[in-house]
Amino acid sequence: MLIFCKAVDRLADLMRCDRKVTYRAFLDARTAPYVTPLLDKIVADDADGDTLRNSLIPWRRAQRPPIAIYHGDISRCRIDGPWQVADDQWLPLGGLIVTSGVTAHLNPFEAQALHKRMQQAIEDVTLAWVREHDLYALRHVPEEIDRTVADPAAKAMIAAWAVGRREADAVPNARPDTTRDCCPGEPGDGLCALCRKGLGHA
Incomplete structure (x- = not known):
């Protein structure tokens, strides 16, 4: 049929x-x-x-179903499933590391060790970001967002940033760390604390 x-x-x-x-x-x-x-x-x-x-492109290219994929600008790591249960432990089938001059397949134990290390790195960076930007001081909000409000606001921020950048590029002898008048103290193309929080400037 x-x-x-x-x-x-x-x-x-x-x-x-x-x-x-x-x-x-x-x-x-x-x-x-x-x-x-x-x-x-x-x-x-x-x-x-x-x-x-x-x-989903990296997931489609993988021969095994990925448990997790971590990637930077050059390097990427993949943890391969399905999960295997051994006694009371859950282990991946293997993993992959690809970076400049290296392509390495990992056995289940190497992949598990890398997986745990990457998860810890993510935890460390996330908590550091929370502290640096004083996110503990913000009121608790739900994970869900109202896209009818949030998406237009985000697009407006990006459009304003692009306009500011073009205007800065048009100014002769502009310093590279002053690409926007709104955030002169931020390095490179960074946003100031107010812009990052979507509060704008008074």
Whole structure:
């Protein structure tokens, strides 16, 4: 039945003029409530869909399902699943490190050690950022955001930053650490504390 359905879909796709194709899959009832909303987001023909599809490129290239992918400008690390249970321990199947002049496959124990070290590094950097920007002083907010409000505000901040940068570039002999009049004390293209918090300037 599935083969017949796919054959019909391919025939229908040949007759379409809108450059769209039909993809049909039969999902287990247990996983469908989790999978279908994700699929809807991935195939969306908008900026959100593009972003999700691009973020999945490293996952698609991996031969094993990644547990985690960490990457910088040059180096990247991958922890490979599925998880394996040994006694009371959960271990990955392996891992991968790619950086300048190095491609190294990791065994399960090396991958687990790297995974823990990367998680600790993320924890350390996150807490340092919280302290540096005094985020403990802010009131608690929910994780969810109202995109109808937050997205336009973020885009307006980016547009204002771009305008300020272009204006600074137009000024002769402008110093590299004064790319915007609003944040002259910040190095490079950094934002001041008010801009980072979205408060703007009085």
